Amino acid sequence: MSATGIAAPEAPSWPARLLRGIRHDPWSAIAWATVAFMLVFVAWPLAELARQSFIGQESGRFGLENYQTFFGSSYFRRALFNSLTVGVLGTVIALAIGLPLALAFARYDFAGKPWIEVAILLSMLSPPFVGAYAWIMLFGRSGLVTEAARGIGIELPPIYGAFGIALASAFALYPVVFLVVRGGLARVNRTLEDAAASLGRGRIGVVRTVTLPLILPSVLTAALLVFLGIISDFGTPSILGEGERFPVLATLAFSLYLSEIGAEPGMAATTCAVLVVIAMALVVAVRIFSTRRSVADDTGGGAPPIRLQGRAGALLGFGTAVLVAIASTPQIVVTVCSFLEVRGVVFQPVFTLDNFARAIDALGDALWNSLVFAGLALALIILVGSAIGYVIARRTGPLTRTLDLLIMVPYVVPGTVLGIGYATVFNEPPLLLTGTATIIVTVYFVRRLPYMTRASAGIVYQIDRGLEDAARSLGDPPLTGFRRVMAPLMRPGILAGAAIAWVEVFSELSASIVLYTGGTRTLPIAAYQQALSGDVGMAAAYATMLVGVAAAGLVLFVIARGSERERSLGWL
Amino acid sequence: MSVAETRPGPAPHLAAAGLVKRFGSFTALDRVELSAQRGELLTLLGPSGCGKTTLLRVIAGFLQHDEGTLRLAGRSLDGTPPEARNFGMVFQSYAIFPHLSVAENVAYGLRARRVPREAAERKVAAALERVRLGNLGARYPDALSGGQKQRVGLARAMVIEPDLLLMDEPLSNLDAKLRIEMRDEIRRMQRELGITTIYVTHDQEEALAISDRIAVMERGHIRQFATPREVFESPAHAFVAEFVGGCNWLDATLLQDGAGAAARIGAGAAFALPAATRGAEGPARAALRTEDLRLATPEDPPGCCLEGRVGSLAYLGPRTRMRVIIGPGDAAVEADLPSALPLPNEGEPVRLSFEPHRLRVFAPESGVRIA
Incomplete structure (x- = not known):
C-alpha cells in the first residue's frame, strides 16, 4: 500500500498553475472556452444587429427612427400582422392535430399504433418548405388537384397566403406537439385521475378538471415551439407567400438585407429585432406561466396504456391513421412526383428518372457541400454538446447558467436573423468569414447545439453521480473517468440527440440562405431555389434527395444504437 | 468541551x-x-x-x-x-x-x-x-x-x-x-x-x-x-444520549447539599449525583433510558421514585411500553417493562424507580454532560 501522487508544494509559474488547474478541473476550462465562443458567435452578431436597429436608415443618427418607420408604415405593419396571423393559425391547426394524437397514444393501445408512430416521426424528416412546395404541386395555380377540379368546373380557393402557409407549417410541425404533449402525459400521475374519478367525476370531467390542467405546461411548451417554428421559418412563407406579395417578418428581413434594388441594413436589423423581441417575450411568458403552475409530481408515472380491442381499437387506429396520412400527403406527393415525367410544368403519369438526371447535372457541389458541412457541424455538435450537456447537468453556478442561456439563445432566434447577424459582423478582419465554408458550419453548429446539450444533460441527470466519484476514487482523473464511464453511458442519449440534430442540420435553410455563395451552395438551398422559380421536376427531385439523405443518415444512427447491446466491451 | x-x-x-x-x-x-x-x-x-x-x-x-x-x-x-x-x-x-x-x-x-x-x-x-x-x-x-x-x-x-x-x-x-x-x-x-x-x-x-x-x-x-x-x-x-438509544427527558434542578450534588426532578424528589459532580447549580436536563425504569416495590422508600399515573400502555411483545404522566401538566416518562409482569391499568397510580447512577444530567443550553 502506498499513498501515491502527493503533490510537492513548490511555487510553480502561472502557466504551469493554469495547466494544473485545467487538469484538475477540466470542466470549468471547457465551460469558459464555450462561453467565450458563444459570446463571439451568438452575442456579438445579435448585439450588433440590435445596435444597427437603432441607427436611422435615413439620418444615420442613433434613435428610434427605424422603429418609427417600421410601425408607421403599413407595409411593415402588414408583415408583422402576417407573421402573427400565420403563427397563431398554424399553432391552432398543429394543436388540433397533435393533441388528440398525443392523448390517444398516451392512453390507449390500438391497431397499427407502432406504424402510425413511425409515420409521424418520419414526417419530421422533411423541412417545412418541402411540404410547402408539395402544397403548391397539389393546390397551386396549376396544381394536380386544382387542375382536376377545374376539369369538372370547380374553382378552388388559392393555397397561397396566410391559410396555405399556416396549413403547410402545421403539417410540418404537429409532430412536435405530439412528442411534447405525450411526454407530458406520461409524467401525469395516473392515480390523480383515479382519485378524481373516485370522487365522482365522469371521464370527460376527469380530463377537463385534472388531466388538462396537469398537461397545460407541456401543451403551452408545444404551442410555443410550433409558434416559434412558424414565425422563424423562411422557406415556407417564401414559397407559399410568393415573395413580396405576402411578406412575413422573416422573409422581409431577408429581402431588406439582400435586396437587389438597394439593401436597407438598418431596416433589416429593425425587422430582425422585432422578430426576436416577439420570440423572446413569448418564451419568457411561457416560462413564467409554467413555473408559476408547476405541477411536477414524481410520485408515480402514468399507468400503461389501455388496450382497445374490437371496434373501438379499429376505429381509433383508423382515425389516427387518416389524420397522419393527410399530414403526410405532401411528402408522399413530392416523392412520387419526383419520379414522374414533366411536360412544361405539368406532371405526366409516366415513371422516369429523368428529373433526377437533370437535378444531378445541375447539382454542382450542393450535395457534397451539404454532406461535408452537416457532417462537420454534427461532429462538433456531438463533441461539444455532450460535454456541455454534462457540465450543465453536473455543475450549478453563475458560469453554468450563463452558458446554458447563451447556448439556448439560437434555439429561439430565427435562423434568418442569425444569418443576417453573421453576414453583418463577420465580413471584415480579424474574423473575415463571409463566403467561407467555416461560416456555414459555424451557423449550423450554433443553431443546433441546443438539441445536443439538452439531450445529453437529460441523460446525465439520470446517471448516478456516484459512478463518477467511484471512477475518481479508483484512480481516474476527471477526463479519463468521463471517457471510461460517462461517455459509454451517455451514448444512447447522445445518439438520439445527434439523430435529431443531423436532420435539422442537413436541411438547414433559414441561415444558410443568407450566408451561402456560389461555392458553398447546399442541397436545401438548391431545392428551395428550384421550388421557388424553377423546374418542377427538378424541385421534386431535390426535395426527395434531401429527405432521402436525411433518412439515410437517420438509419445509420438507428443501426449504431441497435448494435449497442452486442458491442463487446472486452478489457477496457 | x-x-x-x-x-x-x-x-x-x-x-x-x-x-x-x-x-x-x-x-x-x-x-x-x-x-x-x-x-x-x-x-x-x-x-x-x-x-x-x-x-x-x-x-x-x-x-x-x-x-x-x-x-x-x-x-x-x-x-x-x-x-x-x-x-x-x-x-x-x-x-x-x-x-x-x-x-x-x-x-x-x-x-x-x-x-x-x-x-x-x-x-x-x-x-x-x-x-x-x-x-x-x-x-x-x-x-x-x-x-x-x-x-x-x-x-x-x-x-x-x-x-x-x-x-x-x-x-x-x-x-x-x-x-x-x-x-x-x-x-x-x-x-x-x-x-x-x-x-x-x-x-x-x-x-x-x-x-x-x-x-x-x-x-x-x-x-x-x-x-x-x-x-x-x-x-x-445530550444529543448523543438522545440519538443513540433514546431517552426520557426531564427538567431538573441541580442542588448542592451537605452530602454533595443532587438533582431534583421537576418539583419532586431529589436524587444524589456522583461525588465527582461539583459546583454545578441551577436548571439542567436529566435523561433516563426507558429500559432503566422499573416498577417500584413497597420496599422502595418514598423519596426514591417518580410518581404518576399510567397514561397509556403499548404491548411490544416481550416488553410493554408504559407512558406515565408525572405532572405537572403533561410531563411524562416512558418505561419499557417486561410484559410478563402484572402491570397497572391506564389511569391507575404508579411508581417508577431506577438506579441513581443511571440518571444522566446535561447542561440545558450546551447539552454537555454534567453528571
Whole structure:
C-alpha cells in the first residue's frame, strides 16, 4: 500500500498553475472556452444587429427612427400582422392535430399504433418548405388537384397566403406537439385521475378538471415551439407567400438585407429585432406561466396504456391513421412526383428518372457541400454538446447558467436573423468569414447545439453521480473517468440527440440562405431555389434527395444504437 | 468541551484537526477533530444533515475543506485530488458501472493503476472470491441483486489495496435481514485485511455493532468520539444520549447539599449525583433510558421514585411500553417493562424507580454532560 501522487508544494509559474488547474478541473476550462465562443458567435452578431436597429436608415443618427418607420408604415405593419396571423393559425391547426394524437397514444393501445408512430416521426424528416412546395404541386395555380377540379368546373380557393402557409407549417410541425404533449402525459400521475374519478367525476370531467390542467405546461411548451417554428421559418412563407406579395417578418428581413434594388441594413436589423423581441417575450411568458403552475409530481408515472380491442381499437387506429396520412400527403406527393415525367410544368403519369438526371447535372457541389458541412457541424455538435450537456447537468453556478442561456439563445432566434447577424459582423478582419465554408458550419453548429446539450444533460441527470466519484476514487482523473464511464453511458442519449440534430442540420435553410455563395451552395438551398422559380421536376427531385439523405443518415444512427447491446466491451 | 479522545499509542493513520467546511453561509463542518488508528473501523454516526457525508467527502477529496488539516500517515492530503489518494470508496447507491461486467467493475481501479493484465486478473478473481461472487465475474450488474451489487462495490474498493476504505451508508438500500448479514461480513473482511475504514451511517444499531470507535455528529460538530460502549453507556452530550438509544427527558434542578450534588426532578424528589459532580447549580436536563425504569416495590422508600399515573400502555411483545404522566401538566416518562409482569391499568397510580447512577444530567443550553 502506498499513498501515491502527493503533490510537492513548490511555487510553480502561472502557466504551469493554469495547466494544473485545467487538469484538475477540466470542466470549468471547457465551460469558459464555450462561453467565450458563444459570446463571439451568438452575442456579438445579435448585439450588433440590435445596435444597427437603432441607427436611422435615413439620418444615420442613433434613435428610434427605424422603429418609427417600421410601425408607421403599413407595409411593415402588414408583415408583422402576417407573421402573427400565420403563427397563431398554424399553432391552432398543429394543436388540433397533435393533441388528440398525443392523448390517444398516451392512453390507449390500438391497431397499427407502432406504424402510425413511425409515420409521424418520419414526417419530421422533411423541412417545412418541402411540404410547402408539395402544397403548391397539389393546390397551386396549376396544381394536380386544382387542375382536376377545374376539369369538372370547380374553382378552388388559392393555397397561397396566410391559410396555405399556416396549413403547410402545421403539417410540418404537429409532430412536435405530439412528442411534447405525450411526454407530458406520461409524467401525469395516473392515480390523480383515479382519485378524481373516485370522487365522482365522469371521464370527460376527469380530463377537463385534472388531466388538462396537469398537461397545460407541456401543451403551452408545444404551442410555443410550433409558434416559434412558424414565425422563424423562411422557406415556407417564401414559397407559399410568393415573395413580396405576402411578406412575413422573416422573409422581409431577408429581402431588406439582400435586396437587389438597394439593401436597407438598418431596416433589416429593425425587422430582425422585432422578430426576436416577439420570440423572446413569448418564451419568457411561457416560462413564467409554467413555473408559476408547476405541477411536477414524481410520485408515480402514468399507468400503461389501455388496450382497445374490437371496434373501438379499429376505429381509433383508423382515425389516427387518416389524420397522419393527410399530414403526410405532401411528402408522399413530392416523392412520387419526383419520379414522374414533366411536360412544361405539368406532371405526366409516366415513371422516369429523368428529373433526377437533370437535378444531378445541375447539382454542382450542393450535395457534397451539404454532406461535408452537416457532417462537420454534427461532429462538433456531438463533441461539444455532450460535454456541455454534462457540465450543465453536473455543475450549478453563475458560469453554468450563463452558458446554458447563451447556448439556448439560437434555439429561439430565427435562423434568418442569425444569418443576417453573421453576414453583418463577420465580413471584415480579424474574423473575415463571409463566403467561407467555416461560416456555414459555424451557423449550423450554433443553431443546433441546443438539441445536443439538452439531450445529453437529460441523460446525465439520470446517471448516478456516484459512478463518477467511484471512477475518481479508483484512480481516474476527471477526463479519463468521463471517457471510461460517462461517455459509454451517455451514448444512447447522445445518439438520439445527434439523430435529431443531423436532420435539422442537413436541411438547414433559414441561415444558410443568407450566408451561402456560389461555392458553398447546399442541397436545401438548391431545392428551395428550384421550388421557388424553377423546374418542377427538378424541385421534386431535390426535395426527395434531401429527405432521402436525411433518412439515410437517420438509419445509420438507428443501426449504431441497435448494435449497442452486442458491442463487446472486452478489457477496457 | 473537547470530545476528541487523547489516547496513548502510535501516531494515527488518518488525522483530521480543526476541519471546517462551509457552503456559503452554512457551516457544514465546525472544527472537526478525528483520528483513526491503522486497521481501525471508525463510524461517523448522525442524522441526515449532520455533516457525516460532508466529512467523508472531504476525506475522500471530493470536497476541499476551508480550514484545518487532514493528514494521512503524517503527510498532508491538501491538494491531492481524489484519484491520487488511493482510497477505496463504497457508495450507498452501489455506483456499480452498469456498462461493465462484474469482473470489469472490480478491475477498473487496477486498470487505472496500469496493473499488468495477468496480475490484475488474479487479484480480481481473489477479490470476487472474498466477497463470495467467485462465479459471477462475467455477469452484468443489471442481473445482480442489491446485496450482490454491494459486494461488487466492496470487492472493487478493496482490490486496489486502499490506504483507507470509505463507506457511505453502504447498507441503507438493503432490506433489514440482508443488512445485518452484510454488516457482519464487512466487519469480518475489514478485520482480516486490516484496512483502516471510515464508515458512515445513520443507523445507531449498525454503528454499535460494527465499529471500533464511533464519532456521533450533530450539525457539523462531533459530539462524542469513543467506543460503542462508551457512547451508549456514558453519552458525553445530550444529543448523543438522545440519538443513540433514546431517552426520557426531564427538567431538573441541580442542588448542592451537605452530602454533595443532587438533582431534583421537576418539583419532586431529589436524587444524589456522583461525588465527582461539583459546583454545578441551577436548571439542567436529566435523561433516563426507558429500559432503566422499573416498577417500584413497597420496599422502595418514598423519596426514591417518580410518581404518576399510567397514561397509556403499548404491548411490544416481550416488553410493554408504559407512558406515565408525572405532572405537572403533561410531563411524562416512558418505561419499557417486561410484559410478563402484572402491570397497572391506564389511569391507575404508579411508581417508577431506577438506579441513581443511571440518571444522566446535561447542561440545558450546551447539552454537555454534567453528571
